[in-house]
Amino acid sequence: MAVAIDLKQQQTPSGGGLEPLTRLVEGDLRRVNEIIIDKMQSPVALIPQLAGHIIAAGGKRLRPMLTLASARLCGAEGERQMALAACVEFIHTATLLHDDVVDASELRRGLQTANAVFGNKASVLVGDFLFSRAFQLMVADGSLKVLKALSDASAIIAEGEVHQLMTANDMATDEAAYLEVIRAKTAALFAAACQVGAIVAERPEVDEEALYAYGLNFGIAFQLVDDILDYTGDDDGLGKSRGDDFREGKITLPVVLAYERGDETERAFWRRCLEDLEQREDDLPHALQLMERHGAVAESKRRARLYGDRACEAMAALPDNAARQALLDVVDFCVERLY
Incomplete structure (x- = not known):
């Protein structure tokens, strides 16, 4: 049973510093969306219905765009990178389905999550289906290097998901443990998505390593920005409510730094709010005051800028063309959202 999904919103995502990247790959991205629609079909009707719900719900297709732009930067020809960009999106979407079940989330980008609509069991199983589709696309590509990277x-x-589960609501989590989680949960897929672009172009290993380093550092910066904006952004720009991470007891870098720099009274406040999840109406404003007092947000912003700079520095030896500039611009756009 084929289910029609309207992906017009995703074909030409735009806005701010994303526009150069979007314009660069928009033709290829349309083909990626066609592959996504084709590969999410199944005679089991619930599969395309649920997959279509999350795939059509929004998002800028950033990860597949990184694959397409990296391939363009390296001079790749043909369509291999398009199928692999779809593969990257399937991996990402599968992790979102599983994340929302683990977190018991009811909203994503302002819309009901798949688990809220279809239930936890269906969401987990369709996530497994999308992972399987991703591996089918890898095998069809035929490259062992691609298969290994993805x-x-x-x-x-x-591993990052399990590590996050172990550190959830645990104020003993330090900066190193936090960074290890986001390096695994977010940055690993950014890194592989970029590395694949060099692989399909058959570039030297040094170029693969450069794009991997770019993606890894960009992914860390991207997650840092997301975690900071949960405390400093506005609801309209976030696609979620400000302070959601606080209400769920998530241990992110602004919290880690405020906790480490606070006195025992302040630490008791953080343990009550985030470990015990005993929260009062005025706790979020107080948490923001503590972060401000100890420079936790400002220091987190410096960390995001540091990783963004490392991402750009990794590109130094790669060809100087429009694709490289678009990849540099998207890092700047991501970090500048904080200011």
């Missing part, structure tokens, strides 16, 4: 990333993401 399968390694998939394993690292799963």
Whole structure:
């Protein structure tokens, strides 16, 4: 049973510093969306219905765009990168389905999550289906290097999810543990998505390593920005409510720094709010005051800028063309959202 999904919103995502990247790959991205629609079909009707719900719900297709732009930067020809960009999006979407079940989330980008609409069991199983589709696309590509890059990333993401589960609501989590989680959960797929672009173009290993480093550091910066904006952004720009991470007891870098720099009274406040989840109406404003007092947000912003700079520095030896500039611009756009 084929289910029609309207992906017009995703064909030409735009806005701010994303526009150069979007314009660069918009033709290729339309083909990626066609592949996504084709590969999410199944005679089991619930599969395309649920997959279509999350795939059509929004998002800028950033990860597949990184694959397409990296391939363009390296001079790749043909359509291999398009199928692999779809593969990257399937891996990402599968992790979102699983994340929302683990977190018991009811909203994503302002819309009901798949688990809220279809239930936890269906969401987990369709997530498994999308992971399987991703591996079918890898195998169809025929490159062991591609298979290794994307399968390694998939394993690292799963490890990151388990590590996050272990550190959830635990104020003993330090900066190193936090960074290890986001390096695995978010940055590993950014890194592999970019590395694949060099692989399909048959570039030297040094170029693969450069794009991997770019993606890894960009992914860390991207997650840092997301975690900071949960405390400093506005609801309209976030696609979620400000302070959601606080209400769920998530341990992110602004919290880690405020906790480490606080006195025992302040630490007791953080443990009550985030470990015990005993929260009062005025706790979020007080948390923001503590972050301001100890410079936690400002320091987190410096960390995001640091990783963004490392991402751009990794590109130094790669060809100087429009694709490289678009990849540099998207890092700047991401970090500048904080200011």
